[in-house]
Amino acid sequence: MNYFSKDDFKNEWLGKSSNLGNNYNQCVTLYKEFLKKAGYPDPGRAIGGSGGAREIWYRRIALGYDQYFNFEQVGHPGDWFIWDSVYGWYEGVYYGHVAMLIKDNGNGTGQFLGMNQAYKQAPASIQTLTYNGSCGVLHFKGYSNPTAGSGITVFNAANLIVEHAVATLTVDSVAIREGSPTGNVLKRVGKGFQFEYYYKVVANGHRWVVSKDKTQFMAVSNSEIQGKDLWATFSVIEDDSKPSDTISLTQEDGVATFTVDGIRARYDSPTGDVCKTYNTGDSIRYYWKFVGNGHRYVVYKDGDRKVFVAVSATEDKSQMWATFTAPEEDKKEESKPSTSEPSKPSKTDYTKNVKGYGIDLSEHNSSDIDLSKYDFVILRSNWWTTEDKKFEYFANKCEELNIPYGVYCYDYCGDEETALEQAKYTHELIKGRNIRLGVWMDMEDSSTKPGEPGWKEQNGLLTKEHCSMVCKVFCDYFKSQGYYTGVYTSRSWIGSYVDTDYPLWIAAWNQDDGNVNSDHSDIAVIHQYTSNPFDKDAIYRDIDFYKSDPKKDEPKNDKSDENSSDSVKKDEINVSGINKLIEMLLSIVEKILKLFNVKHNKNLIIH
Numbered sequence: 001m002n003y004f005s006k007d008d009f010k011n012e013w014l015g016k017s018s019n020l021g022n023n024y025n026q027c028v029t030l031y032k033e034f035l036k037k038a039g040y041p042d043p044g045r046a047i048g049g050s051g052g053a054r055e056i057w058y059r060r061i062a063l064g065y066d067q068y069f070n071f072e073q074v075g076h077p078g079d080w081f082i083w084d085s086v087y088g089w090y091e092g093v094y095y096g097h098v099a100m101l102i103k104d105n106g107n108g109t110g111q112f113l114g115m116n117q118a119y120k121q122a123p124a125s126i127q128t129l130t131y132n133g134s135c136g137v138l139h140f141k142g143y144s145n146p147t148a149g150s151g152i153t154v155f156n157a158a159n160l161i162v163e164h165a166v167a168t169l170t171v172d173s174v175a176i177r178e179g180s181p182t183g184n185v186l187k188r189v190g191k192g193f194q195f196e197y198y199y200k201v202v203a204n205g206h207r208w209v210v211s212k213d214k215t216q217f218m219a220v221s222n223s224e225i226q227g228k229d230l231w232a233t234f235s236v237i238e239d240d241s242k243p244s245d246t247i248s249l250t251q252e253d254g255v256a257t258f259t260v261d262g263i264r265a266r267y268d269s270p271t272g273d274v275c276k277t278y279n280t281g282d283s284i285r286y287y288w289k290f291v292g293n294g295h296r297y298v299v300y301k302d303g304d305r306k307v308f309v310a311v312s313a314t315e316d317k318s319q320m321w322a323t324f325t326a327p328e329e330d331k332k333e334e335s336k337p338s339t340s341e342p343s344k345p346s347k348t349d350y351t352k353n354v355k356g357y358g359i360d361l362s363e364h365n366s367s368d369i370d371l372s373k374y375d376f377v378i379l380r381s382n383w384w385t386t387e388d389k390k391f392e393y394f395a396n397k398c399e400e401l402n403i404p405y406g407v408y409c410y411d412y413c414g415d416e417e418t419a420l421e422q423a424k425y426t427h428e429l430i431k432g433r434n435i436r437l438g439v440w441m442d443m444e445d446s447s448t449k450p451g452e453p454g455w456k457e458q459n460g461l462l463t464k465e466h467c468s469m470v471c472k473v474f475c476d477y478f479k480s481q482g483y484y485t486g487v488y489t490s491r492s493w494i495g496s497y498v499d500t501d502y503p504l505w506i507a508a509w510n511q512d513d514g515n516v517n518s519d520h521s522d523i524a525v526i527h528q529y530t531s532n533p534f535d536k537d538a539i540y541r542d543i544d545f546y547k548s549d550p551k552k553d554e555p556k557n558d559k560s561d562e563n564s565s566d567s568v569k570k571d572e573i574n575v576s577g578i579n580k581l582i583e584m585l586l587s588i589v590e591k592i593l594k595l596f597n598v599k600h601n602k603n604l605i606i607h
Contacts, residue, residue, distance in 0.1 A: 001068060002039040003142045006078030009034060010102065010113055017123040018115070020044050025121040027114050028053050031080065031098045038068050038142055048385070049418055054096030057082040057136040058414035061455060062384060068141060071458060073159075074151040075137035077101050081112070081154070084135045096135075102126055104152055106205055106222075131155065131204045132180060136459065153224055155181050155203035156460045159315075160210060161292045162247050162269070163200050167209050167220050167232040169193045174231060177217045181208055186216065196237070249288035249299055249306075252492045256298050256311055256322040257283040263321060265309045270297060275307060284309065285327055291315050298322075316453050326510050353521040354538040358437075360408070363389040365534055371397055376437050376539065377405040378505075378526075384412035385425040395433060404543050406437025408488055410444075411470050412455060419473040426474075427481060431550075437539075438484040438546045440505055441474040443467055443498055468499040475502040483548040488528075491520065505537075 013033060017025050020032045021044035028047060035043035048062070049055035056063075060071060075081055083097040099114030109130050117127040134154045153159075172190035177183040181204045189195075195218050197209035207221035209232075222229035247269060261279040266272040270293040278284065286298035286309070296312035313319035356375035363380070367390065371377055377398050380388045391407075398405040409426045413419045426439065445454030445462055456462040471487045478485040486503035494504070505526035510517040514532040521527075521540040528537045539546075 001142045002037060003144045004037065005144050006100070006102075006140075009037060009100070012037075013124045014113065014126070015123055021046070025115045025123055027098050027116050028056070030100075030113070030115040030124050031056065034080070034100070034140075035068070038140065040064075040068055049414075049421070052096050053082060053098040054084050054135070054414070056080075056098055056138070057084075058418070058459065059384075059412075060136075060138070062386060062412065065138065069138040070141060072137045072139050073156060074153045075101055075134075076139070076151055077103055078140070078143060080138040080140075081110075081131070081134045082136050082138070083133045097129075099129065101152070104205060110152065132183070151224065152205055153203045155201070157214075159203070160199040160201050160214070161294070162198065163271075163293070164198050165196075165209075165234050165236045167195045167197060167218065167234055169195075169220075169232050171231045174219060179215055179217070181206065181217050181219070183217065189218075195232075247290060247292075249290050250492075251287065251496050252289045252298075253287055253327050254298070255283055255285055255325045255327050256309070257281065257325070258311075258322045260321045263309060263311075265307050267302075267305050267307060270295065270308050270310070272308065275302070278309065296320075326512065350516045350519045351538070353519060353540050354516065355542050356539045358537050358539065360528065360535045360537060361390070361394055363391075365390070367393060369534075371403055372401055374403065376537075376543065377403055378437055378440070378537065379405055379407050380442070381407040381409060381429045382426055383410035384422055387429055391429065399434065404436035404546075406435055406440065406546065408440035408442045409474070410442040411474075413470060414459065414461065416469060416473055419470045420477065422470075423474045423477040427478070435483060435548050435550070436543060436546060438486055438503075438548065439478045440486055440488045441471050443471055443487055443489040443493070444507075462497065464497050464499060467493075467497045471498060471500045471502065475500070482550040484546045486525065488526075491523075494523065 013030060018029050018033050019025070020029055020036065023029050031053070032043045047053070047055045048059050056065075060066065060069070065071075069080075072079070078100065080098055080100050097114070099112035099117065101110050102113050103111045105111065105128065109128050111126050112129045113124060113126050115124050116122055117129075118125045131152060131154065137154060169189060169191055173188050174190070174193075175185045175188050176195075178186050181201075195209060195216075196211075197218075198212040199210040199214065201208050201210060201217075202224050205222075205224060206219040207224060207226070208217045209220050210217055220230065220232040220234075222231065258278050258280055263278040264274045265276040265278065267275050270290070284298070284300060286300045288299040288306075290297040290299060290308065292315070294315060295310040296315060296317070297308045298311050299306050299308055301307070311320060311322040313321065358374045358376035358378065359369070359371075360378040361369065361380070371394075377394070379391055379394050379398075381391050382388055395405065395407075397403075407426070407430055409422060411419075411422065413422050430439065445456040454462070456467070461467075475485045475487065484503075486505055487498060487500050488505040489498045489507070491506045491508045494506070504524040505528065506520055506524040507528040508518055508520055509528070509530050512530050512532050514530050514536070516527075516529045516538055518527075518529070525541055525545070526537055526539050528535055530536050
């Protein structure tokens with residue numbers, strides 16, 4: 001990686017043109033010139049996906065940008081902002097925009113260095129752009145000088161923090177905007193105006209309060225820094241209903257064990273009354289989780305009230321205050337044995353509905369695993385549009401050993417179009433193979449590095465609407481192609497992030513001791529019951545239940561095909577006819593020669 005400053009790059013390219021990557025003066029062209037200067041290999045390569053600038057953010061891991069950039073939600077001068085769909089579209093495809101921030105204007109806009117900004121295919125210039133619609137920020141690791149200036153937070157609806165209060169303005173002419181910090185101005189209000197809000201958020205150079213239906217945004221500060229340049233005073237509203245009834249919680253069963261002292265539990269909300277304090281080594285069983293108000297929380301019930309306990313110093317996983325384990329199965333109270341006939345306590349048989357055992361494999365597993373031990377195998381065929389490095393090897397091995405197998409695709413897509421592209425890529429990989437255990441969409445959000453949020457969470461895609469859409473697009477496509485298809489996900493994600501009518505393959509590891517410790521045949525057809533020592537699965541149906549009947553490509557009915565039997569037959573008939581015609585002509589010539597008493601020999605020359 002090369003080292004330079006943001007001013008070095010600006011001074012080198014301001015007013016210049018480029019066609020690197022065969023795209024003359026497009027916004028991605030200047031970004032590719034930055035990659036070239038940074039030492040990125042093959043900077044002119046295609047971005048992929050729709051081909052537009054938006055893919056720089058959505059495909060940043062696949063393109064290897066993590067070696068050169070930090071991915072952030074707060075930008076500074078010198079950082080590259082990526083917009084999703086604000087900058088127009090062509091033939092129904094949104095391409096987005098990418099440009100380098102030079103200076104923040106302090107009003108929800110900034111001055112950006114980019115190409116194709118002043119007019120079509122324009123050379124690099126500096127233009128004023130809104131932050132609205134930006135989906136992420138790339139901060140170059142190789143700047144020789146640190147970035148300067150105040151940070152600008154990219155607006156993300158997932159960052160809304162629950163808070164119910166009234167803001168009373170202390171200044172005049174404050175805009176109330178529609179739907180986002182840079183939406184249309186609905187009206188302007190002045191000193192003394194009271195705004196009841198249910199959420200707050202930091203974005204685009206201000207602090208904002210948001211209406212209950214999230215349609216109205218009002219700035220209450222001229223800075224992102226808490227308490228600086230305030231435009232309002234605040235008073236808390238005492239609700240008759242419990243705050244926890246209005247807070248959106250995510251279902252998750254688990255046990256949290258604290259690693260620090262003095263963790264306070266609060267009734268009803270993250271800011272409710274303190275009801276208990278936990279110290280290092282204390283454990284609690286929880287049933288929900290919540291992210292907001294600057295922390296990550298687990299939630300449990302105390303009578304008819306919910307209790308919120310912070311388990312992280314931040315909203316991401318960088319400073320955790322607890323470790324987590326799966327809960328043990330609830331144990332039923334054992335009845336006392338009779339005095340006359342002692343007997344052992346009964347033990348639940350979690351395997352009574354199991355029809356077979358198998359494993360799921362990817363390039364992360366060893367190639368020498370003995371597959372013959374298992375009734376079936378499920379293979380990762382690809383993630384997004386990248387083939388798993390060991391898919392072909394494992395698939396050929398299964399076919400050689402006659403072991404039924406299925407495939408799954410790990411999801412990395414940003415919209416409906418790329419979801420379909422992902423499905424079609426999977427289809428191309430498995431065409432012609434005997435898929436007997438179905439084709440599955442792997443819907444989860446694993447982190448690439450410990451303590452970091454997953455790809456979906458980083459990109460604001462960890463929502464029920466998005467995840468359910470991807471599952472539907474994938475499964476609808478494979479159903480139309482004749483395959484048995486379904487969704488792999490965690491049981492805790494069902495209903496919270498995944499809403500689907502397709503069959504389920506669920507992960508529920510419980511003690512994760514290598515054994516089947518629960519029965520999920522009520523909702524799933526396959527159960528991934530452990531990751532110890534690798535992912536193992538149980539099926540609740542016979543193998544034939546998962547069979548596919550993929551559509552076959554129809555052969556072309558081309559009558560002019562030279563290889564068709566009809567054409568060959570016609571060719572044979574034509575040759576035979578020509579031979580007979582030649583014989584007849586030779587016979588006529590011979591008769592004519594005899595008529596003139598001329599001897600026929602091979603040296604005769606007729607003039």
